Structure formats: C-alpha cells, structure tokens
Amino acid sequence: MDRRELGSFLRSRRERISPEEVGLPAGRRRRTPGLRREEVARLAFISPEYYTRLEQARAPRPSREVLAGVARALRLSDAERDHMHHLAGSPPGPPPGPSREVRPSILALLERLPNAAAIVLSATYEVIAWNALAAALLEDFSAVPPRERNLLRRYFLGSGRELFSAGADGFAGSAARRLRAAAARYPEDPEVAGLVRELLEGSAEFAGLWASHDVCARPALCKTLRHPVVGPVSVVCDVLDIADRDQQVVIYTAEPGTSSEEAMRLLSVVGTQRMGAPERQG
Known part of the structure; x- marks a missing residue:
C-alpha cells in the first residue's frame, strides 16, 4: 500500500x-x-x-x-x-456495476454518422449517449429523466412501447437475454437487481422471458418504428460491442431507395422540432 x-x-x-x-x-x-x-x-x-x-x-x-x-x-x-x-494494495476486481462512462472516441463516432441514428446502451439497456438523428427518430433523451432512458423499463412497463410495431418481439427477447447475462456479471449491484425485480413484478411478458433462462447472443434485428411526424420507419439495427465497457453501440439505418430512407433524411433536417407546430413567441 x-x-x-x-x-x-x-x-x-x-x-x-x-x-x-x-x-x-x-x-x-x-x-x-x-x-x-x-x-x-x-x-x-x-x-x-x-x-x-x-x-x-x-x-x-x-x-x-x-x-x-x-x-x-x-x-x-x-x-x-x-x-x-x-x-491501496488491493488489486481491482470486477466493476461493482455497469459502466456509464462512454469513451470520447465513441462519442465522436456517433457524430460522424449523419445518415444513421445511433445510441450507446449500458449493459442494462440504459441509453447513455446518442446522436442528433437518434433523438429525432427515437426520442430526445435529454428531455426525459435518466431513469426513463432505460429501454427495458420503457418497453416492458408500457411507457415506450408505442415506438415499436414490427420487430418488437425480437427486441423483447434479446433484451431480456442480455439483462440476464448482466445480472450474472454484476450480482452485487443494487440497480441491476432493482431493475430485474421491477420488470418481473410489472410485466408478465418479461417474467415469461426471464423464466426461460436464455442467454444466447441476439441476431441483427429489423424494426418498424412508428414516428409521430414521418410515420412508419423500417430500419435495420446493427450492434457493435464495446467489450471493455460492457456497452453496445446500436446503429439504425434504412434500406437505400426506400421511403424509410427518405423519412430518415427528413428527420436529419428537422431534428426534434415538431413540424407544423406553431413557433413559440418571446
């Protein structure tokens, strides 16, 4: 020491x-x-x-x-x-809980994806970073409390389920599997244990998925997001693992030449503003 x-x-x-x-x-x-x-x-x-x-x-x-x-x-x-x-003469063990610290290089990567919406997820599906197009496509996460940025809580407990139509079942299964693996990696973290308990008590769907004990890797997912301004947007979700932080970068892209690609381009221009809404004065 x-x-x-x-x-x-x-x-x-x-x-x-x-x-x-x-x-x-x-x-x-x-x-x-x-x-x-x-x-x-x-x-x-x-x-x-x-x-x-x-x-x-x-x-x-x-x-x-x-x-x-x-x-x-x-x-x-x-x-x-x-x-x-x-x-202190005490070699570090595993981190007590999922990391929320995003490397500056990953933050810079998000900003270099002008035609793709991208977010960074913690091991418990908490959105801890995002780019402008993700805010326009999914939600302006800066406008909601940190607790409400957890996609598992929002999906299974009803506050964010309206975002998904096609592909929702795939998200539910893969997210539950990832959370089970995270719970095993961070057995002493009270936030992880609290989230699992909250989902088990509040969602029969999650309880059923949890009871399966699946922890296999998830495939790439296709989703259709229901946007309030541009309508349905079909996207492909590619996931990049950040192993040293136990995080994921999720990148949403639309197929070239489709109406969804046009919708993404429109969202990249209008951002999070409400099209057609009157501007505030003063």
Whole structure:
C-alpha cells in the first residue's frame, strides 16, 4: 500500500468535484476547492476521521467496501478506480456495476454518422449517449429523466412501447437475454437487481422471458418504428460491442431507395422540432 500516493490521489480527486455535482449546497464559506473531507466521507458511508487519515497517509489498508464507497463518492472513472485499488494494495476486481462512462472516441463516432441514428446502451439497456438523428427518430433523451432512458423499463412497463410495431418481439427477447447475462456479471449491484425485480413484478411478458433462462447472443434485428411526424420507419439495427465497457453501440439505418430512407433524411433536417407546430413567441 502506497499511503502517501493514495492520499495525494484522493485529495486531487476530491478537489475537482463541486458540491453541486453531488447534490450538496455550495455554501458561502468554502476555503478549499471541491468537496470537504467530511462530505466525501458522508457520501462514501465511512467516518470523517477515517477518510481524513486516508488522505493524510495515516490509515491502515482500506477494505474493498470502503474503496467502493470512496470511488462512488468521488465519481471515479473505471481507470481511476483501478488506480486507487493498486495504490491501496488491493488489486481491482470486477466493476461493482455497469459502466456509464462512454469513451470520447465513441462519442465522436456517433457524430460522424449523419445518415444513421445511433445510441450507446449500458449493459442494462440504459441509453447513455446518442446522436442528433437518434433523438429525432427515437426520442430526445435529454428531455426525459435518466431513469426513463432505460429501454427495458420503457418497453416492458408500457411507457415506450408505442415506438415499436414490427420487430418488437425480437427486441423483447434479446433484451431480456442480455439483462440476464448482466445480472450474472454484476450480482452485487443494487440497480441491476432493482431493475430485474421491477420488470418481473410489472410485466408478465418479461417474467415469461426471464423464466426461460436464455442467454444466447441476439441476431441483427429489423424494426418498424412508428414516428409521430414521418410515420412508419423500417430500419435495420446493427450492434457493435464495446467489450471493455460492457456497452453496445446500436446503429439504425434504412434500406437505400426506400421511403424509410427518405423519412430518415427528413428527420436529419428537422431534428426534434415538431413540424407544423406553431413557433413559440418571446
């Protein structure tokens, strides 16, 4: 355990986070940048005295539970979490839950697909990134709370099922299989367990799919999306796996020369605005 380096690393991560980022009031009398030590301790569910000793290189080796709490409190990336574990003399194990951190190169890729709608999904089908055409075709995800960006919750619990017509059964089966595999990879993550429980209690269809215990890979899917402005849009869904983040890039494209391709072109121009709706004044 490198106590001095660990303390310096924790302090540097603490000083870069503003209170507002973690839902705390900024206050008027802050003499130090970022969070206070006691605030990090409260967010990590450890004592302020112990966290202070960690930063001052006076604490004994922290447990994995303590390190997991500190990682959440300081909003560490996967690489930062692993680095902290190595400094603490505790080699990192598997991540406690699905990663929501999208590589900058993947974000840039989404923007380089002007004729395709693309989203990035976490292991639990949470939409964590999207391009402009995806917002126009599927939904403006920035306008809904993060909880409502989960496609499994929206499909099986009824809030987003209207998006699909043809191809919906294929989505349901493949999504349930992927969630079962994710639940096995992240058995200690309360969000994954909570999502499974919520779907089992709220959807007989999901419960039936879950009972099959299938975890096989899903094929490429064809779907018909019912868009409120341009009407039905038939698309092919290609999926690229991002193995190191346990994420997927889903790319929606239309067959060349079809009415669906024309609809996609129109959506790329109008974006998320409502065609035919009067503009707001003032």
